[in-house]
Amino acid sequence: MSPGAIELVLFAFVLLTALATAAFRDVLAAIIVFAAYSLGMAIYYAVLLAPDVAMTEAAIGAGVTTLLLLLTIAKTVRPGRDEIFESIHWSGLLVVGAFTTVILVTVTSFPEIGASDAPIVSNPEVSQYYIEEAYHDTGVENAVTAVLAGYRGFDTFGEAVVVFAAGVATMVVLHTEVFTRD
Amino acid sequence: MTPLVDVLTSRYAYVLFALLLGIGLYMIVSSQNLVKKVIGLNLFQTALFLFFIASAYLAGGQAPIVHHGGKEATYVSPLPQVIVLTAIVVGIAVTAVALALLVRIYAEYGTLEEDVLREVRSDD
Numbered sequence: 001m002s003p004g005a006i007e008l009v010l011f012a013f014v015l016l017t018a019l020a021t022a023a024f025r026d027v028l029a030a031i032i033v034f035a036a037y038s039l040g041m042a043i044y045y046a047v048l049l050a051p052d053v054a055m056t057e058a059a060i061g062a063g064v065t066t067l068l069l070l071l072t073i074a075k076t077v078r079p080g081r082d083e084i085f086e087s088i089h090w091s092g093l094l095v096v097g098a099f100t101t102v103i104l105v106t107v108t109s110f111p112e113i114g115a116s117d118a119p120i121v122s123n124p125e126v127s128q129y130y131i132e133e134a135y136h137d138t139g140v141e142n143a144v145t146a147v148l149a150g151y152r153g154f155d156t157f158g159e160a161v162v163v164f165a166a167g168v169a170t171m172v173v174l175h176t177e178v179f180t181r182d
Numbered sequence: 183m184t185p186l187v188d189v190l191t192s193r194y195a196y197v198l199f200a201l202l203l204g205i206g207l208y209m210i211v212s213s214q215n216l217v218k219k220v221i222g223l224n225l226f227q228t229a230l231f232l233f234f235i236a237s238a239y240l241a242g243g244q245a246p247i248v249h250h251g252g253k254e255a256t257y258v259s260p261l262p263q264v265i266v267l268t269a270i271v272v273g274i275a276v277t278a279v280a281l282a283l284l285v286r287i288y289a290e291y292g293t294l295e296e297d298v299l300r301e302v303r304s305d306d
Contacts, residue, residue, distance in 0.1 A: 003194045011198055018205045018225060027217050034221050041228050048195070049245045049258045050235045053266050057228070060274050065224060068274075072217060072281045076288040079215060079295065089212035096211060100204030107200055112192040114241030120259045121240055127259040134260075135250050143246040143260035148267060159268050166275035170282040 006047055014040045023085050028078050031069045038062035052144045195236035202229035216287070216294045220280050227273050231266045238262040 003011065017037035024030045038061035046054035111118040120127060134146035148156055190197050206229055209222025238259045246260040288294055291302050 003191065007194065011194060014198065015201060018202055021221060021225065022205050022209050022213075027215060030218055030221060034225070037225070038228065041232065044195075044232065045235050048235045048239045049243060050238070050263045050266070051245050051247075053231070053235060053263050053270070056267055056270050057231070060270055061224070061228065064274055065277055068278055068281050069217065069221065072284055075285050076217075076294055086213070089208075092208055092212035096204050096208040099207060100200055103200040103203060104197065107193055107196040108186075108189050110193055110196050113195050113236055114239050114243075116240070118237065118240070120238060120262070124259075127261055130260055131246060131248055131257050134248055141247055141249050143248050143257070144263050144267070147260055147264045152264065155268065159271055162272055163275050166279050169279045173279070173282040173286050 010040060010044045010047065014044060025083050025086050026078070027073055028070075031066060031073070034069075035062050035066040038065065052142070195232060195239075199229050199233045199236065202226075202232065214296045216284050216296065216299075217281075220277060220284070223280070224273065224277060227269070231269065234262040234266050 014037060017033050017040060020033045021030050021037060024033060038057060042054045042058040042062060045051075045057055116122070130143050130147055130151070134143045134150075135141060138146040138150040140146040140150065203226060206222045206224075206226030209225060210219050213219050213222060238261070240256060240258045243256045243258045246257045246263070248257060284294060287299070291299055293299055293302065
């Protein structure tokens with residue numbers, strides 16, 4: 001499938017905001033452009049028929065991540081106000097260019113976007129089971145929610161443990177003494 | 183259109199994925215500022231999410247809201263979307279811990295620039 005107008009606009013928007021994030025020397029400018037990038041990415045996920053992922057990306061990527069980054073520079077420094085753009089790091093660019101070229105070469109052997117011979121569509125046994133049986137098994141109309149909270153509920157519990165561990169680690173690192181007596 | 187351009191436009195989301203991976207990796211490798219390295223890590227991560235979502239996409243399909251059993255229409259696969267949802271939440275946890283470490287590094291050394299930090303550390 002060749003891209004339509006919405007896809008082309010989003011492609012350009014996401015690519016430009018990503019380049020601007022890398023190029024701006026002022027960290028505050030980079031954070032703001034990165035929030036715009038996350039929003040563009042969320043719209044892209046919605047266009048690719050992933051509404052749950054789009055909402056999560058808009059809330060967490062554009063919202064919480066931006067907030068955490070802003071809090072960090074508020075508590076530390078906001079460097080790079082002297083020059084607008086970063087200077088180019090040539091050896092880094094060379095290595096990353098080689099890496100990107102290798103990935104781009106593999107892209108030509110991927111199936112087309114949305115093609116019906118893509119492996120996930122031509123081998124539908126697993127996906128099709130969840131789509132057909134999710135409502136009968138769990139009573140939830142959204143198959144993504146059914147898998148996340150129903151079939152793979154223990155994995156989601158593990159994910160909650162990861163978030164809890166991250167919260168504990170953050171408090172330990174920042175010496176937040178909420179549990180100690182003085 | 184030449185065959186190569188044709189091949190790449192029909193796989194446009196994967197091309198974007200490759201370019202964003204490159205930009206994210208460049209930020210991680212080349213940025214002197216540690217906050218920008220963390221932003222690069224997040225950018226790299228969203229590029230991978232795009233790869234998963236694009237691989238689940240089916241032209242003419244519907245979002246996986248199946249109502250009462252999914253026999254009346256074709257839907258995109260819900261499974262890559264579930265793994266991406268999990269990865270987004272784990273990603274924000276990683277970002278939070280990384281930024282907390284940066285706040286401590288700044289409190290200890292008074293800088294977030296990699297080259298300055300290296301000098302200060304070698305003086306210790």
